[in-house]
Amino acid sequence: MLQNKKIQSFIALGQFLSQFDEHNSIKKPEVLCNESFYEEFEKLIYLSQSHNGWYTPEQVFFAVQSWANALTEANLTKWLDHYPEVNKENRSPKTIALILAGNIPLVGFHDFLCVLVTGHRVVVKTSSNDQHLLPFLAQYLIALDAEWKEFITFSEGKLDHFDAVIATGSNNTARYFEYYFKDKPAIIRKNRNSVAVLNGKETPEQLTALGEDIFRYFGLGCRNVSKLLIPKGYSFDAFFNAIFKYQDVIQYEKYANNYDYNKAVFLMSNFKLLDNGFLTLKEDTSYASPISSVFYEYYESLEEVQAKLTAESDQVQCIVSNNLVENSIAFGQTQQPQLWDYADNVDTISFLLIT
Template identity: 60%
Template sequence: MTLNHRKSAFITLGSFLKQFSTTEITKNNSVPYNDLFFDRFTSAIEQAGLYNGWFSRENILFACESWSDALSEENLSKWLNNYDFSAIVPKKVAIIMAGNIPLVGFHDFLSVLISGHEVIVKQSSNDTKLLPILAEYLQVVSACFEQKINFSSEKLPEFDAVIATGSDNTARYFEYYFGQKPHIIRRNRNSVAVLTGTETKEELEALGEDIFRYYGLGCRNVSKLFVPEGYDFDAFFKAIYSYHPIVNEDKYANNYDYNKAVYLMSLIPLLENGFLMLKEDTQYASPIATLFYESYNNLEELKERLMADSDKIQCIVGKNHFANQVSFGHTQKPQLWDYADGVDTLLFLTNLR
């Protein structure tokens, strides 16, 4: 199976996913194998939401829409043209997936298969409904994938390399169990936004997308703001007000109420607007419905600090201040070449021998 065949299969998968967008679910009769998969995947979306209350219909469809955009011929070619696949020796690569947001492990799944390896998927129990159907779709589109995709719910079978994503705690176990194998092990990371006070209303509103998409559960979600000394948060609160319906979501509201009660009983000063709390804190990881913030006096000193803490940070949001920073509203729209933790997954996979 050539690289072009593999790429073509994922492009077809992208056309299948394009039917599932945040605006509507619309069947396109020209999409191959729709009679076999359209209704099943539509049902899986509903099942995923019922099984995991954090997987709202809108967020699942947002993930599907994002992947349909990513799996275009243009994007795949731009991504893959940077690598040499000619010397690939097919290996069995195990992927241990997180389950914090819908299809969070899809990039690893794509990377292993597109590079010509066999994948063994161990899903999080929080996210089991969607990927198996997409994997089956790929196997129907190209029979060459039939022996390349395996799912494991028990102990992993024999494998040659592993990509594992988890918390700082689970990463220690991953290091213990998988340290002797070629591996990528990912730990906790958070994203931050650096504000200067010159942001437009549109930019601050877009920042709300970086904060609230997936309820803030992703490592690419902004969990902390850095603001200049004396920053006035009024413009920020006004700009993000359109996101206030999120407090009507039960799981988010429960977290908001609980964390607010804890802060108030502890006499911790807060800024809040009825659906988001701002707490001054030096940490990067904030609870759901809470955004930490910290003031700075010197932007250059802040740059040095964030560089020193780069192993804790996934994305830096802002404008024209930091290398590789993400523009407002785009943290949850990574390109195929925007690798988690800055580790080049395809380079790792093409170098397996």
């Protein structure tokens, strides 16, 4: 399949996804294959919560819009121009197995995209928590160009007859993956969390944006901020005031159940907590806080913070700050990665080009 045809398919997919908005979905007559797919995808968005209780329409619409924003001609060109070999038409395709997570909607789409734009075939094992969205988008691609049918397979059984694998799971499942796929080229992803570094000089707008990094997808993603690094003497008053706009999260039953349960566990263990009625803050050296809670840890100097984050980089997905430490991103941006922002800082395209 010619590289230009692949790119045009994903541009068309981005245009299709751009129609769907939580507040104002608009069916555009110029979008390809709309008559066959628009109403069905809209139904699927609203049905997603029945498949996975965390996939509320609000969260699915956000994921869809994020991918619509990413899949533009400008973004795809900027991304792939860094890999001249991608455009070579005489590369022999391999079969790449994907084992996907299901913590947030379409979490495995980037790996799916990487495999296909590098000319390989993909065989996908979806998570039981996210079995419908990606297969639907795959069917849309096939409707755009029947050649995709030769490149895309979904598997419900044991994976076999593949040349390399990209697998995402917990630290426990990663050990299984590492053993099971020891004879194959592989990217094995483990648990990671994201952290915000604060110094007390953040604006109310920045702290409100930090709330987006915390609460988007109910905090279930590896790009969600689950840990705050703060200076000694830091006051949380401004933080709590700024995130008050997210208070409605407690109205969602699954989140509220986690809030009640985790708060009770903390209190029974006599942990000191800060609590605003929908989020608890607990001093803890760990990065992985439970749903509805964020950990915090004090620091003496930013040099100390930089050294800590460098030493523990294998546990950290994103760092949010007001340019206080290296490789940090702006508040409110963790759940809007660019195509060239790779999970775990592992360049998936480079891996696929040498596989």
